Amino acid sequence: MSEARGSGQEELPCVRGDFLPDPPLISNCWNPSLGTQIDKDSIRINQRGSVKHYQYPQDSFWNQVRMSLQTRPRLLNLAAVSLLRDEALAITALEYLPIELFPPLFMEAFCGSRSETLKAMVYAWPFVRLPLGGLMQKPHLGTLQAVLDGLDILLAQKNHSKRCKLRVLDLRNTGQDFWKMWSGSSVHVSSSSSMTPIAEVRSRTEQPLAPLEVFIELHFKESTIDDFLIYLIRWVEQRKASIHLCSNKLKIASMSLENIVQVLGIVQLDCIQEVEVSCIWHLSTLAMFAPFLGQMSNIQRLHLSHIHGLAFEEEEEYHHAVQITSQFRRLYHLRDLYLETPSFLEGCLNQMLRCLMTPLDNLAIIHSLLTDSDLTHLSQCPNISQLKSLDLTGDLLTYANAERLSVLLEKVAGTLEKLDLNMCGISDVHLEAILPALSHCFQLKSFSMCGNLLSMAIMEKMLRHTSALPSLNKELYPVPQDSLLSRGLHQPQRLAQCRAELFEILKDLGRPRTIWISSISCPQCEGHAFYHPEPIIYQGNILA
Secondary structure, three states: OOHHHHHOOOOOOOOOOOOOOOHHHHOOEEEOOOOEEEOHHHOOOOOOOOOOOOOOOOOOHHHHHHHHHHHOOOHHHHHHHHHHOOHHHHHHHHHHOOHHHHHHHHHHHHHOOOHHHHHHHHOOOOOOEEOHHHOOOOOOHHHHHHHHHHHHHHHHOOOOOOOOOOOEEEOOOOOHHHHHHOOOOOOOOOOOHHHOOHHHHHHHHOOOOOOEEEEOOEEEOOOOOOHHHHHHHHHHHOOOOOEEEEOOEEEEOOOOHHHHHHHHOOEOHHHOOEEEEOOOEEHHHHHHHHHHHHHOOOOOEEEEEOEEOOOOOHHHHHHHHHHHHHHHHHOOOOOEEEEEOOHHHOOOHHHHHOOOOOOOOEEEEEOOOOOHHHHHHHHHOHHHOOOOEEEOOOOOOOHHHHHHHHHHHHHHOOOOOEEEOOOOOOOHHHHHHHHHHHOOOOOOOEEEOOOOOOOHHHHHHHHHHHOOOOOOOEEEEOOOHHHEOOOOOEOHHHHHHHHHHHHHHHHHHOOOEEEEEOOEEOOOOOOOOEEOOOEEEEEOOEEO
16 A cells, blocks of 8 residues: 555545555546546646545544545545546436445535536435535535536426436434445434334325425524525425425424525424424413414424413413413423423413323423422323423422322323422421322332431431432432531531442442432533542442
8 A cells, every 4th residue: 555545644625535556456447337537647636646635624524435435445536536526427427327436425525615517416316315504514505506406407307217216305413324334225224213203204205205304403592584495495495285385394493484494384283303492482472382383293302482471461381371271282202391381381380281182291380389289180090190301490399289299299100201300399297298209110210319308317217218229320318407517508517428328228228329419500511510539439348
């Protein structure tokens, strides 16, 4: 192998990373299926053995591909370089090219901004999916225009090419594995489950002649819509009968509802499986968004946070809450429900629970003022009986609430794997009330109740009650109140003694176990995270 191949320091073309093959491969070659000759003299290699072109950061996707190709030279790369020296020849030869040459040729054309080649390759693409988003580090309008022009030609053809299998243009940041492998013969090219969502599988199996699908990432985080999305929306809007604009995830962090509605009016809403609204909306705004939510019939995960009511009449606010919760009747696939500071549900949680159509796997209602009736309705709701995760962080409990929480835990004891009761104002008397139910949660793997004021005595009792839970392997507890000063500061000696006492309790219980204790909010974490400096580990007679 020449010195140039081993150096890895040359400016190499695009994703490929040019290379010198072993001497036998540098001779003139004939590829029967290509129908053209690749001449060694037509590949301009400088004296150091490389073609000067683009450089990429060491840890970038392109650099990884380049390095992998330097270790495994392929004649296909040389053929792609040779073809693109004559763009007209490359376009003419597409009908005869072997499938294996399409991905490297497309990448060469992409990096060289060969718009005509890109356009021609789209309507000859021999794979079901074209994961264009995996090539773009950021949206590039020129590339999009060339690819959409190619789709227009494909749509206009009455007799489609037998070799063209393109049904999905993917503009999301996925598909890097496809380009790394170049997927010479497989059309199922991605290891990501998000590449084959419910709606997409349906369109390819039940409706083989369905419109072409264009997948995008819907993340509204700016105040205005960018030019890339505007161009795409206008293009799709003019071709509604033959193009479906799809997305698996919808994230709203900013932007006016008017602009969001403009985009959602073009998107196939039944393709959306995850929705996250994390901007500050008034209840009336969420009520206007609710009809679109109801059309997202395949939603599996819904996250709503920072939705606030205004100083409306109570009747008007209740009307908005009903508008929102009634849409849950149309969500037949909902599994995960995350509600943060849902002030609009205070006192009317039952309205939402009655609209749930399927059992939930994960439920989070955090930083809310749950009433006694809310917890009662929660424990009586049939669609929470199979919960795997329950998060009530920041929901202040009264003694009556603790008793109702105990009833809820008994109901989900057979399936519950994760329980978070952080900053719930839990004291010894509250914990005493829920311990019997907690000890029946035999599937529990993770239990966290940081930020509560507990004594060493109740901590010991809790550790004994939970010692029989076979799957419990993540335990996060507050420092016992005995170890705190009146100002909330730790007494180092008392804390060390506290750790020793807790270790002795674990040792007495007799099985290997690790617990974390802390009451300090983590300065590097957001939300309700806590800092746990060191665990207490019992493994035989070792204290860590």
